[in-house]
Amino acid sequence: MNATENYSIRVEPTQNSRLSQVDFDNLKFGKILSDHMLVANYDDGEWKDVSIVPYGDISISPSMSALHYGQAIFEGIKAYKFADGTVSIFRPDRNWERFNKSAARLQMPEVPEEIFMDGLSKLLDIDRNWIPAKEGSSLYIRPFMFATEAALGVHPSKSYKFIIITGPVGAYYSKAISLKVETYYTRAAEGGVGFSKNAGNYALSLYPTQLANDEGYDQIMWTDASESTNTLKKPVQRILFSGLEIQSSLHMATQSYTVLRVGQSWNWQKNGAIKRSRERYLSKN
Numbered sequence: 668m669n670a671t672e673n674y675s676i677r678v679e680p681t682q683n684s685r686l687s688q689v690d691f692d693n694l695k696f697g698k699i700l701s702d703h704m705l706v707a708n709y710d711d712g713e714w715k716d717v718s719i720v721p722y723g724d725i726s727i728s729p730s731m732s733a734l735h736y737g738q739a740i741f742e743g744i745k746a747y748k749f750a751d752g753t754v755s756i757f758r759p760d761r762n763w764e765r766f767n768k769s770a771a772r773l774q775m776p777e778v779p780e781e782i783f784m785d786g787l788s789k790l791l792d793i794d795r796n797w798i799p800a801k802e803g804s805s806l807y808i809r810p811f812m813f814a815t816e817a818a819l820g821v822h823p824s825k826s827y828k829f830i831i832i833t834g835p836v837g838a839y840y841s842k843a844i845s846l847k848v849e850t851y852y853t854r855a856a857e858g859g860v861g862f863s864k865n866a867g868n869y870a871l872s873l874y875p876t877q878l879a880n881d882e883g884y885d886q887i888m889w890t891d892a893s894e895s896t897n898t899l900k901k902p903v904q905r906i907l908f909s910g911l912e913i914q915s916s917l918h919m920a921t922q923s924y925t926v927l928r929v930g931q932s933w934n935w936q937k938n939g940a941i942k943r944s945r946e947r948y949l950s951k952n
Contacts (some may be wrong), residue, residue: 674707674717674782676789681721691799694837697807701797701833705786708815709776709827717782719790722832728817732824739866740769741811746791746833748798748806756808759787766810769863774823775812782829783810790831799835807836813866844885849875856892 681702689699700722707717733739742762747755763784767777787808791798798806810831814824852875854868855861861868872887879887 674714674779674786676786677716677718678789678793679718679720680793683721686796689797689835691801691804691835694799694804694835696836696839697834699834699836701794701806701835703790703793704833705790705829705831707778707782707786707829709829710825714776714779714782714829717786719786719793725828725830727815730817730819732814732816732818735819736814736821736824737865737867738773738775738814738824738827739811740766740773740775740813741809741864741866742766743864744787744808744810746798746806746808748800750800752800754791754795754798756787756791759784759808762810765864766812769865770812772860772863773865775814775827778810778812778829787831790833794833797833797835804835804837806833808833840885845883846886846888847879847882847884849879849887849889851875853892854889859892 684702686702702722703719704722705717705719707714709715727734742765744759744762745757747757749755763778763780766783769775770777787810791806791808794806808831810829812827812829815826815828816824852871853861854872872889876887879885
């Protein structure tokens with residue numbers, strides 16, 4: 668189904684493109700944003716006012732619900748440009764599915780596929796020239812949603828705003844990184860919200876990450892809350908266990924699985940890799 672059949676997407680092209688100011692040979696992650704953004708509003712039980720407008724500031728109320736009660740979620744996607752000029756997005760449908768799982772957990776409305784997927788496609792088409800072609804670079808895509816009701820009181824917001832912004836990026840890390848296995852602080856527990864990409868889950872990671880930085884580490888490998896032995900989530904794209912590479916954090920996140928539990932579900936237990944990884948960790952700790 669095409670988005671324009673259900674949601675009329677208004678397009679307001681920018682009159683002042685910043686593209687010529689970008690040094691594509693020196694891209695810092697998250698510092699450069701593209702010319703346009705997709706915006707949609709949820710009110711009275713439905714999505715409306717879907718539009719692509721010039722990137723810019725938005726106005727909010729000091730009593731906006733998200734500022735006080737934390738209803739805010741996001742995703743991270745990448746688009747790549749190949750030598751022949753074609754553009755590819757890495758499985759955005761899975762990100763859309765996870766985005767709505769996060770929304771459901773935080774009692775927020777789901778974003779229709781037509782708005783998320785077709786709106787994203789139209790946004791990328793408009794800002795196609797912002798997608799870097801240099802090897803190791805990509806266009807980072809940040810869909811996010813937050814509660815906008817201007818009222819105090821603990822209850823689900825009655826209104827929300829969904830936005831997609833994009834920006835060209837280089838590699839997130841420019842060198843090999845050192846990891847600290849965190850056994851005290853945690854980002855997830857059974858029955859909690861660790862599986863969702865919500866703002867609060869990232870806020871609570873900042874203090875222990877700073878402690879790890881002070882100890883000389885670059886990042887943290889998080890462990891589960893029950894035993895601090897099963898690795899749950901690491902904020903990089905790949906995790907290595909005994910030479911086995913787990914390339915999909917999306918599967919783990921949407922199912923609330925630990926890495927070891929995922930490995931077992933993929934029958935890695937039969938060759939002893941999971942057992943050896945666990946024993947090696949326990950022997951050192």
